[in-house]
Every structure is written in C-alpha cells, then in structure tokens.
Amino acid sequence: MTDIKAEIDVLPGLDSSARLLEVEDLRVEFRTPAGVARAINGVNLHLDPGETLAILGESGCGKSVTAQAIMGILDSPPGFITGGAIRYRGVDLLKLPEEQRRKVRANHIAMIFQDALSALNPVFSVGFQLGELFRVHRGMSRQDAKRRAIELLDMVKIPAARQRINDYPHQFSGGMRQRVMIAMALALDPKVLIADEPTTALDVTVQAQIMNLLAELQRERNMGLILITHDMGVVADVADRISVMYAGKVVEEAPVLDIYARPAHPYTKALLESIPRLDLKGQKLNVIKGLPPNLTRIPAGCPFNPRCAYTRDVCRADPPPPQYDVAPGRTARCHFWTEVAGNEPAVS
Amino acid sequence: MSRPSADAEVVLETRGLVKHFPITRGIVFKTKVGAVRAVDGIDLQLRRGETLGVVGESGCGKSTLAKLLVGLEKPTAGSINVRGQDMPRLSGAALRRARRNIQMVMQDPYTSLNPRMTVGDIIGEPFDIHPEVAPRGERKRRVQELLDLVGLNPEHINRYPHQFSGGQRQRIGIARALALRPEIIVCDEPVSALDVSIQAQVINLLESLQDELGLSYIFIAHDLSVVRHIADRVAVMYLGKIVEIGTEDQIYDSPTHPYTQALLSAVPVPDPTLRGQRDQIVLEGDVPSPANPPSGCRFRTRCWKAQEICAEQEPALTAREKSAHPSACHFAEERNVVHAVE
Numbered sequence: 001m002t003d004i005k006a007e008i009d010v011l012p013g014l015d016s017s018a019r020l021l022e023v024e025d026l027r028v029e030f031r032t033p034a035g036v037a038r039a040i041n042g043v044n045l046h047l048d049p050g051e052t053l054a055i056l057g058e059s060g061c062g063k064s065v066t067a068q069a070i071m072g073i074l075d076s077p078p079g080f081i082t083g084g085a086i087r088y089r090g091v092d093l094l095k096l097p098e099e100q101r102r103k104v105r106a107n108h109i110a111m112i113f114q115d116a117l118s119a120l121n122p123v124f125s126v127g128f129q130l131g132e133l134f135r136v137h138r139g140m141s142r143q144d145a146k147r148r149a150i151e152l153l154d155m156v157k158i159p160a161a162r163q164r165i166n167d168y169p170h171q172f173s174g175g176m177r178q179r180v181m182i183a184m185a186l187a188l189d190p191k192v193l194i195a196d197e198p199t200t201a202l203d204v205t206v207q208a209q210i211m212n213l214l215a216e217l218q219r220e221r222n223m224g225l226i227l228i229t230h231d232m233g234v235v236a237d238v239a240d241r242i243s244v245m246y247a248g249k250v251v252e253e254a255p256v257l258d259i260y261a262r263p264a265h266p267y268t269k270a271l272l273e274s275i276p277r278l279d280l281k282g283q284k285l286n287v288i289k290g291l292p293p294n295l296t297r298i299p300a301g302c303p304f305n306p307r308c309a310y311t312r313d314v315c316r317a318d319p320p321p322p323q324y325d326v327a328p329g330r331t332a333r334c335h336f337w338t339e340v341a342g343n344e345p346a347v348s
Numbered sequence: 349m350s351r352p353s354a355d356a357e358v359v360l361e362t363r364g365l366v367k368h369f370p371i372t373r374g375i376v377f378k379t380k381v382g383a384v385r386a387v388d389g390i391d392l393q394l395r396r397g398e399t400l401g402v403v404g405e406s407g408c409g410k411s412t413l414a415k416l417l418v419g420l421e422k423p424t425a426g427s428i429n430v431r432g433q434d435m436p437r438l439s440g441a442a443l444r445r446a447r448r449n450i451q452m453v454m455q456d457p458y459t460s461l462n463p464r465m466t467v468g469d470i471i472g473e474p475f476d477i478h479p480e481v482a483p484r485g486e487r488k489r490r491v492q493e494l495l496d497l498v499g500l501n502p503e504h505i506n507r508y509p510h511q512f513s514g515g516q517r518q519r520i521g522i523a524r525a526l527a528l529r530p531e532i533i534v535c536d537e538p539v540s541a542l543d544v545s546i547q548a549q550v551i552n553l554l555e556s557l558q559d560e561l562g563l564s565y566i567f568i569a570h571d572l573s574v575v576r577h578i579a580d581r582v583a584v585m586y587l588g589k590i591v592e593i594g595t596e597d598q599i600y601d602s603p604t605h606p607y608t609q610a611l612l613s614a615v616p617v618p619d620p621t622l623r624g625q626r627d628q629i630v631l632e633g634d635v636p637s638p639a640n641p642p643s644g645c646r647f648r649t650r651c652w653k654a655q656e657i658c659a660e661q662e663p664a665l666t667a668r669e670k671s672a673h674p675s676a677c678h679f680a681e682e683r684n685v686v687h688a689v690e
Contacts, residue, residue, distance in 0.1 A: 233618045261621075279617050279619075279689060
C-alpha cells in the first residue's frame with residue numbers, strides 16, 4: 001500500500017517547502033443567456049497546515065465557487081476560470097491535466113458539502129461508497145476496502161460501525177450522514193479539507209457535535225481547513241483567520257480576534273451589527289439597506305458602495321479600492337478603512 | 349420594543365392540543381399500525397400584543413403546531429380557543445370568519461408565492477375568499493396600502509414574484525398575512541431562508557408592524573438568537589411537548605430544563621474572545637423517533653441527569669421548587685449557560 005501511496009504523492013513540481021495552498025488573483029465567470037456573471041473577481045487566499053481559514057459571505061458572494069475552483073469541480077460550461085492561479089505546495093493546479101487533477105482530489109485536497117443526502121449516492125450502501133475510494137485510488141481488494149471503511153466510520157464516531165456499514169444513506173440521520181461525508185473526505189488522508197457550509201442543514205445540538213469532530217480530526221492530522229459559511233457564530237468558535245467575501249472579492253482578511261473587535265471594512269462591520277446575539281439583551285439590530293449586487297451588473301468602483309454608510313464620490317469611481325494593508329496579515333478593500341476601524345468596536 | 353403587560357387579554361389559548369399522524373400498512377385494506385405523535389398535548393396562551401417564541405429542533409412538532417393553529421391541520425384532540433371560539437369545532441361561514449383573525453407567514457418565500465400570479469393578485473386573494481373585508485372597487489387601493497405598509501413600492505403591484513429578491517418576497521408574504529387585518533400572526537421560520545443582512549430588515553419590519561397594529565405573534569424558529577431578539581415569552585419543544593416555558597429572561601438567563609440548557613449552550617456566539625470559555629453541553633445521539641417516544645420523560649435517553657424515576661413517571665410542566673417558571677423535569681435546576689450582558 002505504501003508504494004502506491006508514494007506513487008500518487010508524486011506530483012511534478014511538488015515542493016514541500018512551498019505554501020500548502022495559495023490562491024492568487026482567481027477569476028471565474030459564468031456565461032449565461034442572461035449575460036456574463038462575474039462570480040469571482042480576483043480572489044487571494046492562503047492556507048497553512050493545521051490552520052482554519054473561514055470564508056464568510058452571503059449567498060452569491062462567490063464563496064462556494066471559490067471552493068469548486070480549488071477542487072476542480074466547477075461546472076464548465078457555464079463556469080470558466082478566466083485568470084489566476086491555485087498553487088498546492090507550489091504546483092499550479094489549473095495547469096495540471098485532468099488525469100493528475102483527479103489524483104489531487106481526495107489524496108491531497110478533499111471537500112465536504114452542505115447537503116450530505118444529495119452528496120451521497122442513494123443506491124449504494126455507505127460501506128460500498130467508502131470502500132470505492134480505496135479500491136479506485138489505492139487498488140485495494142473488496143475485503144480490505146470494507147475493513148478500512150469500518151475503521152473510517154469508527155473514526156467519525158458512528159456507533160456500531162460494523163453493523164451500519166451495509167446501510168444506505170437514507171437510513172442515517174442528518175448528523176450521521178454528515179459524519180459519513182467527513183469519513184469519505186478524510187479517507188485518503190488529504191492535507192487540505194474544504195468544508196462548504198458543513199452544518200447549515202443541521203440542528204444546533206448536532207452542529208456542535210460535528211464541529212467538535214472536525215476540530216478534533218484536524219488537530220490529529222494537522223490538516224489545513226477552509227470553512228465556508230455565513231454563520232458568524234460558528235466562525236468565531238473555530239477559525240484562525242477570516243476572509244470576508246462580497247461580490248466575488250475578498251473585502252477584508254484578518255485574524256479572527258481582530259476582525260470581531262475592530263472590523264476594517266464597512267460590510268464586515270454592518271454584518272456584525274445586524275446579527276441577533278443570544279448573549280445580548282434588548283439589542284438593536286442594524287439594517288444593511290438594499291440588496292447584494294446582481295453579478296451581471298456589479299456597480300462601478302467599490303461593489304458595496306450603494307449599501308455603504310461611508311460612501312463618498314471616490315467609492316463610486318473606478319478603479320475599485322485596492323487592498324490596503326491594515327496591519328501585518330490584515331487587509332481591507334476600503335478607501336476609508338482607518339475611519340471604519342477607528343470607530344468604537346462594533347461588538348463590545 | 350414595549351413589553352405587553354401580563355394582564356392584557358388572552359387572544360389565543362390551546363388546551364391539550366394533540367396531533368397524531370397515523371402510520372398505516374397495506375394498500376387496499378389499510379390498517380393503522382402506529383402513530384407519529386407530532387404534537388402531543390400542548391397548552392399555551394397568547395396575549396394581545398405579545399410575541400410567543402416557539403423553539404426546538406427539527407422534528408419536534410413546531411411546524412405541525414403552526415399548521416394546527418391556523419387550521420391547516422385538524423387536531424386529533426384538544427381545543428384552540430380564539431376569542432371565545434373553539435376553532436376546530438367551527439365550520440362553514442363561522443369558521444371562515446374566525447380564520448380571518450389568525451393568519452400565517454410561511455418559511456420559504458420562494459415556494460409559498462404562486463409564480464404565475466402578480467403581487468397584486470397574491471396579496472388580494474384573501475379578499476376573494478373574504479369579500480366583506482374589502483369591496484371589489486377598493487381592493488387595488490387596499491393592496492397598495494399593504495405594499496406600502498411592508499416597505500415595498502405600491503407601483504410594483506403588477507410584478508411577478510420572480511422579480512423580487514428573497515427579502516422582498518418575504519415582505520409580500522407578510523402583506524398577504526396582514527390583508528384581512530388579523531390579530532394573530534403565526535410566523536413559521538420567517539427569516540431562516542434569508543441571508544443575514546436581509547434577516548435584520550424582516551425582523552425589524554415584524555417588530556414595527558406589531559407596535560403599529562397591536563399584533564400578537566406566534567414566532568416559530570430554530571434560531572435561538574433570533575427568538576431571543578423578538579420574543580416576550582419562549583416555549584421550548586421536544587418531541588411534541590413543551591418542556592419549558594417562561595419569559596425571555598427566564599428561559600435564556602435561568603433555564604431549568606436540561607434540554608433547554610443543552611440547546612442554548614450549543615448556539616455559537618459570534619465573539620471569538622469567548623472561545624473555549626463557554627459552558628458547552630454536547631448532547632449524545634439524535635432525537636428519538638416521535639412514532640415511538642421513550643417512556644416517562646422523553647428527553648431521558650439523551651439526558652445526563654436521568655434516573656429511574658424519569659423512565660417511570662412523566663414530569664409535568666409546572667413550576668417547581670428550583671424553577672420559578674414551568675419546567676417539565678423532575679430535577680429542574682437553574683443553570684446559566686449563556687451569561688448574557690446588557
């Protein structure tokens with residue numbers, strides 16, 4: 001088994017001293033009959049081993065498309081990557097032939113999805129689907145694969161794994177299905193795990209179980225985790241760094257403590273003020289006026305300017321605000337970030 | 349937000365409300381082999397101008413409760429008293445008249461509006477069924493007033509639902525619920541399908557409408573933070589029963605039922621400085637099937653306090669020695685898991 005693993009690990013140009021994952025100026029557009037939707041307009045991200053990066057944003061901000069582009073599972077057409085680079089340990093994934101890209105998936109970078117019921121195949125047993133990974137990627141026998149599948153279900157703490165291995169996805173509860181998804185993603189020991197809204201469809205008590213499990217497995221394996229979510233509560237609990245996305249751009253990037261204490265972009269600040277909190281009494285909710293932009297007609301200048309409380313003429317004019325350095329490891333795309341961050345902390 | 353006084357008149361009261369869905373076997377000769385006990389004995393009161401939040405996890409029966417209250421499902425047993433009239437016993441014209449008083453806002457604004465009807469027709473449809481509320485000639489004006497009331501442009505009366513965003517569609521759903529000038533609105537997860545930046549808009553709208561029109565809300569949601577924000581009183585449901593009920597402060601600051609405590613402690617708080625300091629209770633396993641609930645206390649299979657008495661005797665929902673507000677636990681005891689700040 002080890003030599004097969006070694007063979008798979010050999011990617012031309014793989015440099016273990018290079019950064020685990022680096023996304024540079026990524027651009028994705030969707031060519032639709034209604035026009036070209038510019039879903040991602042220059043996204044920069046990076047991830048180190050053992051680190052949790054949260055990508056935070058509302059629907060349509062491009063967070064899931066970013067994940068799909070990294071995984072290489074973007075629907076094309078209509079989706080097209082029009083620029084940028086995605087480097088895994090120095091290898092630009094966008095330049096790899098599909099054959100090698102396939103080996104990167106699951107072996108190096110894996111993903112779990114929001115809706116585990118539709119991500120699992122309903123006509124095969126869970127054991128078969130887990131075992132398939134070992135048979136296809138590792139050339140194991142049916143029997144060995146089944147043995148490994150049981151180990152995996154044990155790892156994600158599914159009770160009575162040996163009995164449940166032949167059950168079908170619909171026989172599992174929502175939380176258990178998400179555990180199966182996690183087992184499947186981690187089967188081949190990837191170095192990067194992308195979790196796209198992993199707990200959005202789950203109840204809070206189950207969400208707590210799943211987030212704890214993910215954190216534990218991440219610690220054990222020193223994995224880099226990209227957590228895609230719109231839930232600012234979950235982010236506060238698990239993330240090391242946060243990238244806030246709006247209209248296909250990272251508008252603010254910062255370590256988790258800084259961003260909650262002193263947001264430097266008006267969008268982040270407004271978001272933090274608009275969520276009801278369990279631990280605040282008689283809280284007044286701030287409203288973000290208007291709607292997220294239509295991606296076929298992103299406003300000129302700063303895309304957030306029609307909804308922003310700080311907007312001045314310069315915000316409406318091109319070019320859009322550049323990435324300002326707020327502090328080491330901290331950026332914000334707002335002309336007036338000093339003003340935004342200088343105000344009293346949004347959440348005290 | 350003004351808190352309604354405790355002696356405001358009761359506009360809605362349920363007693364022993366039960367809904368069992370039969371489980372049948374066979375195709376030609378159907379025999380009943382069991383029942384899903386979706387709602388299993390609910391007593392609650394709603395006062396004028398008050399918001400009663402109902403929280404619980406999926407499958408606890410909160411949506412069935414909503415459907416029972418507005419008459420979309422017929423209860424298996426129990427009464428729903430709206431202004432002195434027992435809704436399930438009414439029929440014909442009397443039922444139609446009584447229904448005007450209690451309306452509903454649905455969860456999903458994408459599927460609860462007919463895509464082939466204009467906004468004017470959607471909001472005006474209640475007037476077709478209840479023509480005495482607005483005479484034909486006045487309907488357009490009424491619909492435009494309603495659009496204005498919920499913050500939409502009255503000129504958009506001839507547009508179709510797909511031309512509106514999610515938040516705007518939920519406003520249309522609210523306008524439709526308001527059309528017959530009801531006193532009570534049942535909101536079933538009204539903001540859970542919306543983006544965070546839009547949620548606040550709809551929550552604030554519901555609050556201002558309540559102040560303006562003196563509405564009473566039953567606010568059903570799984571998001572405990574939203575419910576804390578909007579509700580005056582909160583009922584916590586588990587497997588078809590209310591396990592704890594009290595004012596917002598009682599439930600959030602001094603919960604006494606272990607399930608409430610676990611539920612509250614599991615809600616992530618958007619403040620990274622509290623990471624690892626929160627008192628988190630992680631429950632084992634899943635919610636049991638409502639077709640075959642555990643004996644005695646229904647929460648005992650996941651409860652860390654469970655003892656023999658919990659399996660033998662079902663705890664009543666009453667105030668107890670260590671619980672000033674009604675709590676259905678033999679071992680009810682205050683435990684602050686949220687540590688709220690002003």
